[in-house]
Every structure is written in structure tokens, then in C-alpha cells.
Amino acid sequence: MERDTQVFNLINQELHRQRSGIELIASENFTSLQVMQAMGTVLTNKYAEGYPGKRYYAGCEIVDQTEQLAIDRLKEIFNIGYANVQPHSGAQANASVHLAVLKPGDRILGLDLSMGGHLTHGSPVNYSGKLYEAHFYGVVKETGLIDYEMLEKQARELKPKLIICGASAYSRDWDYARIRKVADEVGALVMADIAHPAGLIAKKLLNDPFDHCHIVTSTTHKTLRGPRGGIIMMRNDFENPFGQTDNKGNLKMMSSLLDLAVFPGIQGGPLEHVIAAKAVSFGEILSEDYTVYAQQVLKNAQALAKAFVDKEYNIISGGTDNHLMLIDLRNKNISGKKAEQALVKAEITANKNMVPFDDRTAFVTSGVRFGVAAITTRGMKENDMQFIADKVDRILMNSDDDNIIQSVRKEVNQFMEQFVLYPELG
Numbered sequence: 001m002e003r004d005t006q007v008f009n010l011i012n013q014e015l016h017r018q019r020s021g022i023e024l025i026a027s028e029n030f031t032s033l034q035v036m037q038a039m040g041t042v043l044t045n046k047y048a049e050g051y052p053g054k055r056y057y058a059g060c061e062i063v064d065q066t067e068q069l070a071i072d073r074l075k076e077i078f079n080i081g082y083a084n085v086q087p088h089s090g091a092q093a094n095a096s097v098h099l100a101v102l103k104p105g106d107r108i109l110g111l112d113l114s115m116g117g118h119l120t121h122g123s124p125v126n127y128s129g130k131l132y133e134a135h136f137y138g139v140v141k142e143t144g145l146i147d148y149e150m151l152e153k154q155a156r157e158l159k160p161k162l163i164i165c166g167a168s169a170y171s172r173d174w175d176y177a178r179i180r181k182v183a184d185e186v187g188a189l190v191m192a193d194i195a196h197p198a199g200l201i202a203k204k205l206l207n208d209p210f211d212h213c214h215i216v217t218s219t220t221h222k223t224l225r226g227p228r229g230g231i232i233m234m235r236n237d238f239e240n241p242f243g244q245t246d247n248k249g250n251l252k253m254m255s256s257l258l259d260l261a262v263f264p265g266i267q268g269g270p271l272e273h274v275i276a277a278k279a280v281s282f283g284e285i286l287s288e289d290y291t292v293y294a295q296q297v298l299k300n301a302q303a304l305a306k307a308f309v310d311k312e313y314n315i316i317s318g319g320t321d322n323h324l325m326l327i328d329l330r331n332k333n334i335s336g337k338k339a340e341q342a343l344v345k346a347e348i349t350a351n352k353n354m355v356p357f358d359d360r361t362a363f364v365t366s367g368v369r370f371g372v373a374a375i376t377t378r379g380m381k382e383n384d385m386q387f388i389a390d391k392v393d394r395i396l397m398n399s400d401d402d403n404i405i406q407s408v409r410k411e412v413n414q415f416m417e418q419f420v421l422y423p424e425l426g
Contacts, residue, residue, distance in 0.1 A: 026371025199223030226281030
């Protein structure tokens with residue numbers, strides 16, 4: 001069989017792109033080589049519908065062990081009693097939770113997408129907004145912080161079945177205890193989506209959601225630095241409050257409802273090669289090296305935020321507690337869309353993003369979101385953040401000057417030569 005040079009040439013081009021540029025997209029990171037190697041193995045050939053020890057196909061003895069290893073390592077990371085590592089993505093994890101605990105038309109309460117929330121938290125263009133009666137809380141306009149009073153007021157008036165906390169563009173920590181208190185008052189379950197800060201939570205650098213939230217979901221490819229995928233977790237299992245019973249008349253445990261929601265609820269065969277890669281990344285998270293990495297992420301985020309504030313950029317909420325920051329560019333007279341396009345020309349990748357109370361559409365936006373998880377993996381430290389802020393500022397202040405942009409691009413390419421990505425790949 002001839003080698004598919006077309007595809008592999010494109011893969012090599014992507015490797016070059018990742019190596020030569022500055023990756024500031026908050027949702028992205030660089031896995032270790034061994035995580036990628038695990039994904040490209042014969043495990044991709046195995047069909048394994050079901051769960052370890054309870055499969056619908058023969059020949060699952062080995063993948064049972066790799067999946068159980070992923071489960072066990074994830075439990076150790078977060079000190080939890082339940083984990084499902086099969087969701088193909090964070091959206092699939094959230095959809096599984098919704099399927100397990102909700103019926104069509106049930107009320108949910110989540111952070112508004114325009115305020116930093118996520119599509120799967122009730123957006124009208126997403127299944128979560130189409131299947132369920134979605135309501136939203138936001139942030140305080142003056143501070144950019146979660147409006148907990150609004151959340152509590154909405155919860156008491158609406159009595160939702162599920163309250164969702166977590167965000168895709170919010171730079172501060174969460175008061176999970178306060179959310180659980182009002183949830184108990186109105187009889188709601190709480191789901192925390194920690195897709196972004198999960199790696200920092202794993203190392204106890206941010207508040208722990210597990211003691212206060214019934215169910216926790218996450219992706220594995222952001223600060224957890226694993227392959228692309230999702231997970232569902234609980235610190236402690238509990239009897240479901242919906243009256244569903246097993247064949248002996250006993251109330252089904254929530255873990256059973258969640259497992260059934262993933263398979264056969266919304267997925268078929270799990271991606272066992274990706275689950276093996278998850279297991280590898282979870283092993284890395286348990287190491288002291290990862291602790292140092294997570295601590296450096298926070299240091300870099302603080303340094304980058306300060307550098308932008310010093311240049312009079314408006315960071316929503318005034319700073320960051322995690323790995324990301326959302327910047328309102330209106331005082332700089334440039335849209336998020338134009339900023340993103342100009343930065344890409346200089347091989348600095350970030351994404352346009354709506355800011356709270358935005359007066360532009362989601363296709364244009366007034367903001368841009370930056371994250372430091374990927375550049376920290378590349379080996380950057382606090383003193384490198386000034387270089388990044390300087391180059392970003394120069395691009396945004398000269399977004400129509402191609403000569404300046406190309407000059408910055410050369411500086412970026414030269415700068416990144418000291419942070420070699422995947423040297424083993426040649």
C-alpha cells in the first residue's frame with residue numbers, strides 16, 4: 001500500500017505551524033509524545049461497547065485493563081468515587097448528564113453564553129436549549145464577576161431541576177458552596193463543568209467542586225493536557241432522586257444512570273485508543289512534574305494579565321484566577337474578529353470572543369480570549385509573558401499595516417525556536 005503523502009504532508013505542515021507560532025487559544029494544549037503514541041495504536045481496531053467486565057463484544061480483556069487504569073487514575077487525581085472516561089468530548093459528557101437527570105422540557109439554569117458560558121449550558125442553538133427550558137444568570141456589569149444574587153433569585157423563582165456552573169470564558173474561581181446551598185433550597189441538582197480549570201483543580205490550586213456539586217464534567221484536552229475527550233465524575237455516588245428502580249425494586253444509583261446515559265444513551269463503542277491516551281495523561285498528572293506545570297500556568301497567567309493591564313487593556317473582572325483571560329477591546333477601537341485575523345497573520349493564535357453586555361454579534365465580537373496552558377507546556381516562564389503582550393499590542397495597534405505584522409511574525413518565529421515542540425519528531 002502506497003503512503004498517503006497528501007495527508008502526511010498536511011500533518012507535517014500542521015506540526016510546523018504549531019512549532020513556529022504562539023498558541024494562546026485557551027481551549028488548546030500540547031500533549032506529551034507518549035499520549036499521541038497511545039492514540040496511534042492497535043487499540044483503535046477494537047470495538048468495546050459496554051464497560052470493563054461487561055462488554056457486548058468478545059476480545060476485550062486488554063482494553064478492559066486500559067480503561068480501568070484510566071478510571072482508577074482519574075479517581076486518584078480528584079479523590080473521587082466514580083468516573084466515566086468514555087465520553088468522546090466535553091459536549092458529549094454534558095449531554096450524557098442531561099440525559100441522565102432531565103426529561104425534555106425540564107428547566108435548567110446556566111451561565112449565559114454571552115457572559116462566558118458554554119453552548120451546552122442551554123444555548124438556544126444547541127441541543128441543551130432545544131430540548132430543555134433554559135434560563136440564565138450572568139455577571140455583574142461593573143465587576144465582571146458571577147452575579148450570585150441573580151443566580152439565587154432565578155433559582156428560587158424558577159426552581160430548575162439542574163443548575164449548571166462553569167464557563168468557557170470566565171477567569172475567576174467559583175463559589176460552589178453558595179451554589180449548592182441555593183440548589184438544596186429549591187431541590188435542584190448541581191453540575192459543574194470544569195473543562196477549562198480541571199488541571200488546576202486537580203492540583204488544589206482552585207476551589208474543589210466535588211464536595212458541593214452532585215456531578216462534575218470536564219474535557220481532557222485543556223489544562224489536563226490529555227487527548228481530545230470528555231469525562232464525568234462524582235466524589236460520592238448517591239441514590240437518584242427520580243424514583244428510577246432496578247429489577248429488584250431498589251432505587252438506581254446515580255452512577256448507573258450516568259453510565260447508561262453515555263452508553264447506550266448517546267454513544268456506541270468507546271474510543272479505546274483515546275481512552276488509553278487518557279490513562280497516560282492521567283498518569284502524568286499524578287507526577288510532581290505536572291504539579292510544577294500547573295503552578296507555572298498560574299504564574300504565567302498572572303504575569304500576562306498584568307502586562308496587558310499595564311498597557312491599558314480591559315480584562316473582564318480585572319484579572320484572572322485561572323489560566324485564561326477575556327479582554328474587552330472596545331477601548332482599543334478594534335473588534336475581536338479583526339484582532340484574531342491580524343494576530344493569525346503574525347502566527348499568534350487566539351480566538352475572538354463575546355464580552356459581557358457586548359454590542360457586537362457573535363461573528364464579530366468585542367473581545368478576544370487568551371490562555372497560557374499551551375505556552376506553559378512549551379516551557380515559557382513569567383518573563384516571557386512581556387514579550388507576548390508586547391507583540392500582541394503591536395499587532396492590534398497596527399492591524400492594517402502588513403509590514404509591521406510581517407516584522408512581528410519574524411520575531412515570533414525566532415522567539416519560538418528556543419521552545420522546541422516535539423524534538424523527537426525531527
